Amino acid sequence: MYDSGSTAFMLVCTMLVLFMTPGLAFFYGGLARRKNVVNTMLMCFAVIGIVGLTWVVAGWSFAYGGDGSLSWFGGFDQLGLVGLVSGMLSEAASVPADAVYPSLVDVCFQMAFAMITAAIVTGSVAGRMRFGAVLAFVGAWSLVVYAPLAHMVWGGEGSLIGDVIGALDFAGGDVVHISSGVTGLILCVALGGRKGFGLKSYRPHNVPFVALGAGLLWLGWFGFNGGSEFAADEVAALAVLNTVVSSAAGLASWLVVERVASGTPSLVGACTGLVAGLVVVTPAAGFVEPWAAVLMGLLVSPVCYLAISRLKARFGYDDALDAFGCHGVGGLLGGVLTGLFCVPELSWTGVGGLLYTGSPDLLVSQVLGILVTLAIVVVLDLLLVAAVRAAFGGLRVSERDEALGLDVSAHGESAYPAFTGLDS
Amino acid sequence: MYDSGSTAFMLVCTMLVLFMTPGLAFFYGGLARRKNVVNTMLMCFAVIGIVGLTWVVAGWSFAYGGDGSLSWFGGFDQLGLVGLVSGMLSEAASVPADAVYPSLVDVCFQMAFAMITAAIVTGSVAGRMRFGAVLAFVGAWSLVVYAPLAHMVWGGEGSLIGDVIGALDFAGGDVVHISSGVTGLILCVALGGRKGFGLKSYRPHNVPFVALGAGLLWLGWFGFNGGSEFAADEVAALAVLNTVVSSAAGLASWLVVERVASGTPSLVGACTGLVAGLVVVTPAAGFVEPWAAVLMGLLVSPVCYLAISRLKARFGYDDALDAFGCHGVGGLLGGVLTGLFCVPELSWTGVGGLLYTGSPDLLVSQVLGILVTLAIVVVLDLLLVAAVRAAFGGLRVSERDEALGLDVSAHGESAYPAFTGLDS
Amino acid sequence: MYDSGSTAFMLVCTMLVLFMTPGLAFFYGGLARRKNVVNTMLMCFAVIGIVGLTWVVAGWSFAYGGDGSLSWFGGFDQLGLVGLVSGMLSEAASVPADAVYPSLVDVCFQMAFAMITAAIVTGSVAGRMRFGAVLAFVGAWSLVVYAPLAHMVWGGEGSLIGDVIGALDFAGGDVVHISSGVTGLILCVALGGRKGFGLKSYRPHNVPFVALGAGLLWLGWFGFNGGSEFAADEVAALAVLNTVVSSAAGLASWLVVERVASGTPSLVGACTGLVAGLVVVTPAAGFVEPWAAVLMGLLVSPVCYLAISRLKARFGYDDALDAFGCHGVGGLLGGVLTGLFCVPELSWTGVGGLLYTGSPDLLVSQVLGILVTLAIVVVLDLLLVAAVRAAFGGLRVSERDEALGLDVSAHGESAYPAFTGLDS
Amino acid sequence: MKKITAIVRPEKLEELKDALNEKGVHGMTVYECMGCGSQHGWTEYYRGKPVMLNMIPKVKIELVVNNAQVDGLIDLLCEVARTGEVGDGKIFVYPVEECVRIRTGERGVKAV
Amino acid sequence: MKKITAIVRPEKLEELKDALNEKGVHGMTVYECMGCGSQHGWTEYYRGKPVMLNMIPKVKIELVVNNAQVDGLIDLLCEVARTGEVGDGKIFVYPVEECVRIRTGERGVKAV
């Protein structure tokens, strides 16, 4: 028989991770300009529809199907989830003694990861990308980039990054944050900046929605990191505790940075710091001690703050809602710090961090894992961008539609028709 | 001893289902006109207060009390939940070996169902019904219609629809969605349309709130369908997975329908499709394979779209927020499709769907179950409407109050006093 | 081995309680004036950052550290959570037979309580307190007042209030609600009223946000009260059921009070009644029968209504968002009523309420517990206020900043820059 | 050319628009505003405390028209906007010196 | 009849309303607007990037009054709305040709 406690835990964590995508719609939607709210939120909601389908059709099979013989890909045997229910029915007769929970749970838990990852990407393209092109891109991306990458990191024995290279990624630093952040960067460079980018500055149209989104993401992330232990046990508890304290530290240090840099700590800043703290602890959540999680949170905010306020201005890419500045940069930092702070006894591979072992082995694996991730994502993304651009005859909406706002021009829907106001 | 894993799961599912009612307040509140936001949301919130009390006083007893000898009604023995705690204390000594979780959990889980069902009804009457009459109606309805219907479908051995007719209803197609949707229809016909209905068109005043409500409903629905397995096991996992993929498919197909019909896929459309996908899979969640759940989601959106955009215009009933178009129609479709797609091994009665067995037995039971549900609901509703109308001397507010908006006229409270704007 | 079911339950409850603090940010944020929204919400969010850190550094140790020899304080042995992970690793080898879940879970569960308690306090100071002073105060308060108080009530054998006095507090009537409500009162008296207090009246700027906050608090509270059983069992189920019915009753009776007093039942009223019902049942949730929980909910709303609408006007303290009127008063009432309604078999001490035993023993303990709580909180608060006032050279912002609103003056951030409107 | 502005109850806007359209008046601009006058507003309650609303939401309709239309329009506006209760609002008429249609650059009466 | 409009700081609205009420001016209409002038606004920051706010929220108070009241009201408005810092706003006076009370149909000075 399965362990009903862990089954319950994994099911609830699945629900919470699924809930992150609507949560992100508010985080991003609040940051958007008033004329692009519907478009920004709909990109996240549409991801639910699209990845929900691609995952059933092929994503699950590409990531976790097959016989485990390929280091970079699952297989084709579970396309359409065929055999899932009949497998479950026959399995019910003879559950392996060490089975913790039904494998069906995993299909759904991992789908939730695929959804939120694809949704993060859309933050970079806000306000100017054709809606059809966005949908085509994220659908293809979930199959061609995300699913294989998930296999490479979490595919178990023989997988390229997780096993061969030996990089640790507790809940998705590489798979989720680096992949989505870097993809956002590539897309926003491919698209070019919004009209007036660099001259005008944009403000979030609805700060409480940003806070709402951050709160919902926070909740979902407990399931994200806690559930990545795949059992209701003490490591799951540690992962949750680390998630809380790292995000708290990220929030606090962002406020301090703002106090120093501009004199005024802000709510958008607090929420950004909270999310940055969540990102940085993701690859490390079940591997590190709470004090290390606090430290990671304290460090990530200044780093992301600089990336967002300086790098972006310097290199002039219009990462509209900072998918790269937050997730890409935070994920990179978290991956590296895991190589420092991982407690050997908690490590999946038995290899501990520099701080405990004095040996840079894990650190090297972490960096290598990140580099391979970057290489794969960049190459595949460039191909995908080219394909989508060709298919749609361009990625951007017309200048007139951009000025009018995508809500009216692409969706025929104003977010708040009964309220007066102007984007400023 | 109880299975603590399933107890944990059922408690958490209970919490999530309870949370659906505030969620619905946002789904409906966002769709309402600006001058009726407080009224629309308060109808949902008040349901918490009213059904919370009616359920304790008599609802639980009417639905699940008694000795099971009546096919259409529970009993009077658990009025006021008397004996619940003393039962629990004595039970603690000798828990039956096969007990999964304490029966106390059920009282609360089923109360949450009664709340959300009553709350759905209020969507049809938005903008014109007297607040007192709404409260009286839903309070009485929860006792006179909902509780007996729950008994008939889920009352176990001997129950009219669930056992005698043999209709399957995993999580509430008949009990929740058809009953509430049809009641909404009857109420909105009894009330008549809002002033200007058919001439003016209304827009949702706050699209992000619609999305928020949809997101919260989505989360709650995982508990709704997953918890309806009453254990943390593989069928619960299947129910959750089916819920996700059907809603994803409903969202996607609604966007496609809109793209074809009006050229502009919208966020309200995506949210409506998501909810329609949730409704349609509700009676089937633990009975069908994921591919069937996807198909159900793909089908429900065009059907509901037609019902909402064509039927309503054709017959001229003012189902303001589409409780019938969404829940009634989606529930009907889901009930019928369950008769096609139910996997025999998963069926509670052992009778499988047409597609697996080649026999129309289950399909016939499903249709019969729906017809009986319709008959009971229509007859009782008409009586209730007449009673409430008589008691309150009319169901509608004055024309002047309707024009001014119910927020100010009935509640002395503007939803957003600090924002400028007009309903358009 | 641990009980994975209870572990799962406690982890999920932890997540839900953590989520209450962002929820409160909306409850308070919606009640605030438009020009103070960011400030009001940020006070809650900042509490996450600050208490997240203080709890790790010393709060946990002060509350639950030590060897249990002190009746009013934990100890210094777990500062910085040192030894937590190594303890977990060694513990894993030899889990005590009766251990329900890993002690790590408790660190996080109790941290969530510390966060929400500190956040409640901020409701009293809305619109006029210096942001830095708020942060300093709540940080110090969580260490100096909250942590020792938690020890005194829940510190087990030998603890002052919980054991010596023998007062019952299921989930935090004394520790959470009385302590925060009274602290709010002291702060708002120390601060003085907002400009125009008593002459002008303020309205909530965003009623749906109040409802959102109430809904999120409702959800979180299920984890708060349910989790306070520390196991997934029938008492947890009872606590959840009582929480639901008491809040439902509070909501209903507030609407009735408003109907009688002003003629117009309102959504802010419904939400306030819901929260009052939650507060009153908190100390009693696992101790009383459902009918008693209903009664407590029915009683609390008129009492809080009078406190808010009459007491405040009478004594002229500007408890801006009614932290005292809701949490202080509701907590007091709940503590006393526990002394009446506690079922002896459910009591932690075996001592039942007056109604069951005919003896006032428990009632006396309850009142004594409350008085000791009040004494401790008042004395320490006065010292803290004086210290913070001295450190910051005053607690209040300038008159000009207050008139302009704290959002722009203290945070350089407008909550809704794209919407037109005025505080009225 | 004259500018007619009518400050009216928001719930009358739809009817006024329809009435003006029927009369062939198509150009118009609408503003939201808050007014106080003889009308004392309503009382809302916040947690048992009465909140007097002395500023009441109103709508201002602005029409620039030829001199000849002024009287007819005033009568029409009065008729449609009147409920007979305090708070029906006011109409003001102002002189206009010039009018330009941006799209074409046309000026004066034919640009109205 | 004249129309006096005063564009002022939003935080002064309450005081102005009280002052006008005291003087017996009851009819008034208030609009929200955004102004730019000598005042340069404040700087907000969004994720470390300064955002210059060159349009500042203001409030316009509109009073239609008899000619005799104009000067007294200008003085009153100036006095109450003045802080001495840039951004205090402006008062403009316009001619009004007609005034109608919708409720009664009264016209001219007695309708004001």
Add this chain to the structure above:
Amino acid sequence: MKKITAIVRPEKLEELKDALNEKGVHGMTVYECMGCGSQHGWTEYYRGKPVMLNMIPKVKIELVVNNAQVDGLIDLLCEVARTGEVGDGKIFVYPVEECVRIRTGERGVKAV
């Protein structure tokens, strides 16, 4: 002194502000409004039902200027705000009788 008001497309506001600034016009007040005119708006859909938007969001720019500036500004506004499609908006000019700078109490032309 004259008051120039231009009712224009909201998406033109930024450009107009920049253009006016360049010409040295600093004082200006902006209002949001809804207009109808020859332009028929767009159609939104709500659950498959078309919703005709006959009131379109517009922005009104108000400039009080000296008589001499009027013509130049009208030309400038027309040039920048014109797209050539229906809905570009209108400019109206009104007489102003007095102008007061609240901060200093200055009056007339130098207060503009």
